[in-house]
Amino acid sequence: MNSKSLTLAALLGLSSFSLPAAAPRMPKTNLATHDVGGNGCRSCHAPHNGSLANGGTQSTGAILMWSRSFPASANTFLVYDSATMANKAVELGGTALSASTDARMYSLLCLSCHDGVTSSFSPSMQTVNQVGSKAGTALSLGLSNDHPVNMPHDPTRNTSLQAVATVTASLPLYGSNNTVQCGSCHEPHNNGNTRFLRQANNAAGCTTCHL
Ligand code: HEC
Numbered sequence: 001m002n003s004k005s006l007t008l009a010a011l012l013g014l015s016s017f018s019l020p021a022a023a024p025r026m027p028k029t030n031l032a033t034h035d036v037g038g039n040g041c042r043s044c045h046a047p048h049n050g051s052l053a054n055g056g057t058q059s060t061g062a063i064l065m066w067s068r069s070f071p072a073s074a075n076t077f078l079v080y081d082s083a084t085m086a087n088k089a090v091e092l093g094g095t096a097l098s099a100s101t102d103a104r105m106y107s108l109l110c111l112s113c114h115d116g117v118t119s120s121f122s123p124s125m126q127t128v129n130q131v132g133s134k135a136g137t138a139l140s141l142g143l144s145n146d147h148p149v150n151m152p153h154d155p156t157r158n159t160s161l162q163a164v165a166t167v168t169a170s171l172p173l174y175g176s177n178n179t180v181q182c183g184s185c186h187e188p189h190n191n192g193n194t195r196f197l198r199q200a201n202n203a204a205g206c207t208t209c210h211l
């Protein structure tokens with residue numbers, strides 16, 4: 001909330017004026033398999049120029065001090081589509097990730113390891129976890145057989161979706177048009193629910209968004 005809206009709220013006498021609640025934060029307490037090679041937080045973040053040591057560049061270090069390369073900008077991932085989709089997913093790759101205001105980062109950061117191409121892990125990543133890989137290497141067809149990402153959660157286009165405020169009370173939607181990204185369902189710092197999920201791995205995890 002900026003000072004202008006505060007002043008306006010005060011002028012209008014709106015004592016209970018508030019914005020929709022941000023999704024609750026989970027503690028960074030259970031890295032489990034994300035403690036890659038025993039590197040702890042440095043598996044993904046570089047406190048200093050370590051981004052270079054871990055395969056990143058000066059520019060990746062400028063986004064969340066990311067310690068790795070982002071997926072090559074030429075890479076496309078082929079997002080899910082179907083005749084019944086109202087909020088169509090938009091291709092994630094194809095253009096470089098260059099700013100932390102780009103909502104795609106909440107998927108592309110994950111794909112800097114889960115693209116099925118990146119393989120510098122010890123022990124190496126199991127096939128089932130290479131969700132972004134295309135036919136040939138893994139169980140996957142890029143992201144075209146995975147839950148869609150990089151589309152707005154807009155109940156006015158699809159009335160079987162929950163209200164935005166209902167979703168964001170529990171799960172984050174990203175950017176000004178409330179997009180779903182990997183980070184909407186997953187929290188990379190906490191494996192307490194298994195599969196790094198923000199909610200338990202059951203139907204309620206889906207009905208937060210789907211009526
Ligand atoms: C497997 C990769 C990975 C590891 C390991 C990791 N992070 Fe992150 N971190 C991310 C990603 C992806 C984001 C952006 C998405 C998000 O905020 O959930 C992020 C965001 C953050 C942020 C900014 C947003 C926030 O939640 O406050 C902080 C601070 C942070 N990480 C600190 C840490 C610390 C401290 C550790 C070690 C305990 C750690 N990270 C380990 C991937 C990782």
Ligand code: HEC
Nearest residue numbers: 082084085086087152153154158171180184185205206209
């Ligand atoms: C963060 C919100 C969110 C969560 C959580 C979520 N979904 Fe979705 N899902 C969406 C949105 C938004 C769409 C696009 C729907 C549209 O506009 O047609 C979608 C699309 C789908 C589709 C494609 C529908 C079609 O018409 O082809 C299926 C199937 C689906 N979700 C199943 C699930 C399942 C199963 C879960 C739980 C594992 C789940 N969703 C969790 C938001 C979510």
Ligand code: HEC
Nearest residue numbers: 033036043109110113121124125126129182186188195196
């Ligand atoms: C530094 C590389 C890296 C990044 C970045 C990263 N992961 Fe992972 N992730 C791994 C590795 C390595 C494993 C373990 C794979 C294995 O054992 O096959 C893993 C495992 C997982 C698993 C399976 C966990 C389990 O216990 O079965 C999930 C789910 C997952 N990651 C989701 C994500 C999501 C979502 C993001 C982004 C928010 C992300 N990861 C970012 C490297 C990474």
Ligand code: HEC
Nearest residue numbers: 107110111114128129130131147148149181182185195201
């Ligand atoms: C709509 C919610 C949702 C979104 C969006 C989503 N996931 Fe998942 N993901 C899940 C659920 C639920 C599971 C657990 C599936 C199971 O237990 O079979 C899972 C499992 C995984 C696994 C473990 C392997 C597997 O298939 O069980 C990985 C790795 C993973 N997700 C990565 C990602 C990445 C990377 C993205 C973004 C490109 C992403 N997820 C987007 C809900 C989601």
